[in-house]
Amino acid sequence: MSFIRNILKNSRSQEDGNFFLELQRILGFKPKKKNLYLKAFTHRSMNIRDKKGNPINYERLEFVGDAMLGSVIASFLYSKVPHGDEGYLTKMRSKVVSRQHLNELGKELNLIDLVISRIPKESFGSNIHGNLFEALVGAIYLDRGYKTCEKFIYKKVINPHVDIEKLEGKVISYKSLLIEWCQKEKKTFNYEIYEDTGNDALKHFSVKLSIDDKVVSKGRATSKKKAEEKASKRAFFAFQGQMTKRS
Amino acid sequence: MSFIRNILKNSRSQEDGNFFLELQRILGFKPKKKNLYLKAFTHRSMNIRDKKGNPINYERLEFVGDAMLGSVIASFLYSKVPHGDEGYLTKMRSKVVSRQHLNELGKELNLIDLVISRIPKESFGSNIHGNLFEALVGAIYLDRGYKTCEKFIYKKVINPHVDIEKLEGKVISYKSLLIEWCQKEKKTFNYEIYEDTGNDALKHFSVKLSIDDKVVSKGRATSKKKAEEKASKRAFFAFQGQMTKRS
Structure with missing residues (x-):
């Protein structure tokens, strides 16, 4: 077991034994590179660092997840909205991956229950839900590649939540x-x-x-x-x- | 042959016979969905529309290509810059995919030679080079999927041009x-x-x-x-x- 995985696992209390069980339920598949997911649910307040002193928490994974959400939604919209020009597609995408929407997605999956933090969870702002969701998407990409990540985004974001008619503002009622x-x-x-x-x-x-x-x-x-x-x-x-x- | 491909092919003059030959030289592989590449090199001034009246030109493909560049560069930087936080990685990525850099990439590949347009090529601004590069990346993704697109970005952008030390501004001399x-x-x-x-x-x-x-x-x-x-x-x-x- 790697050095990083060891510290990350040791930072979790006995009660977190169900972490990977719960995670697998959310993912719909078995994680391979487990330390990525441990990282995706480690808040910066834990102040964990690797051997070289680099901080280990979910923030860098958010960067990757945000990019993957951007790509998957972009190619989805490209094929679903053939009449939309570049600017229009950009606007539609920003509605799908809005801060508010990402927060709702993270909340829906109860991701906050999986995070370890020195700050009490009650005192987090609502953005933590979306940040954890992005970090999870990033971890999935780095663990299993684009196809699996795309499938996850379809399952959790596009299929249940993205309604082109509504996004286009065409459905008033x-x-x-x-x-x-x-x-x-x-x-x-x-x-x-x-x-x-x-x-x-x-x-x-x-x-x-x-x-x-x-x-x-x-x-x-x-x-x-x-x-x-x-x-x-x-x-x-x-x-x-x-x-x-x-x- | 599809309706779209027919109009796109008919819009090209006899001299464009070498289009797919030249394209294959740039790509390093044989394109499958040829109309995507015809589209990637059709300027809006051609005023071509599909059966439903949707305009056909490279602008929508730019949206897809931009997203793919963002993803591939994001995951590259994630692994290459382990000490960089989210904000730092974002800044580094924007240096790699800056307008100026994309224009240089497009120019290097002489993409403008492949475009069809009603406007004389001399009167285009320099952004057309970068736009065509993005559109080409978008076409590659939609034609061959993420892996091939990633490989292309490594071959044309990351390997020859991305120097982490320089990006980090650590190498003054x-x-x-x-x-x-x-x-x-x-x-x-x-x-x-x-x-x-x-x-x-x-x-x-x-x-x-x-x-x-x-x-x-x-x-x-x-x-x-x-x-x-x-x-x-x-x-x-x-x-x-x-x-x-x-x-």
Whole structure:
């Protein structure tokens, strides 16, 4: 076992025994170069250095991960948005890899649970989530190469979160999109709304959306409008191929 | 043959018959998806559009190429500069992929000779060289994938042009580096200078650099200092492994 891996492993407490188990669950594959991942979850406050005195923490991996996200999203957008020029594609990419979005991605994966730090986790700003996500992407690239890294980005970023229509700002409301489609396809539609507070203190509404007299989706939220939008969005994704001819 | 490839090929005159021959010489491999390269050398002034009306020129490929250059250089610097933090690595990368450097790379490969345009080539600004280089890198990635693209970037950018010591601004003078090394290694050195104007109208100097009484390199320039620096630099690269312990 390498020198670096030894110090990194020793810095983790007994409770971190599940580190690689949890990591593998997130990655969907077994890490090979384990010290890269240990590094990706080591905060600078740990003040760990290698033999030559170089600091070991996730910050340098962020640099690599940021670049890989940039490349994978760039080639995705190149093929998905054939009408967009260079400036437009750049703008779309910066929406996908915005600080806020990266933070959401990191939070979703609970990456902060894996980090070791001398600073209490509660006192971190929200950017740590995105930074850890970038560092993890960097570690994956350096461990397994571009293809695996690309696959991970598709699985965690593009497939679940990147909606070209929304990015292009063309979808103002899923409800209007749905109604438009129904009219074009000569289908009937109906939003059935009822109060459904359930166990919540706040008033809630539920909606059943039927197309051609068949319930296709449901939505529940704190306002009628929001509930309708939720149900419409779900129906939109269910019928996606049929609703958008753009490819 | 695809619709796009047809229009792109028809836009090229008979003299462009050598396009793919010349391209293959630059690439070092045979292009597969030929229309990508035709696109990479089509200027927007040609005003070519696909069936759906989307403009076809190299600008969108620049976006992809820029991202790939960013990734490949990022992972190269990550491993070559272990002491550099995120900000430092970012700064170094921007030196490598600076507008000026990309223009030099494009010019070196004479990419402008391959472009088709309605604007006379003389009236282009110097940025076209760099833009074509980026577009070519983008086309290589989309044609052959990351590995081949990475190899191309190493061959054309990193190996011949990226000198970490210089980028770090640590080498102020190769002469001082060489003298320092000779002293450490207990070697004698000698710069033999003589006027060597040859066929030039301007006064020139030539230098022979000997180490342990053996001529190891030569340099010729318009000043003694410059000639010495040239010879030192050549010796430095000849002895590189021995002079720098950094890896």
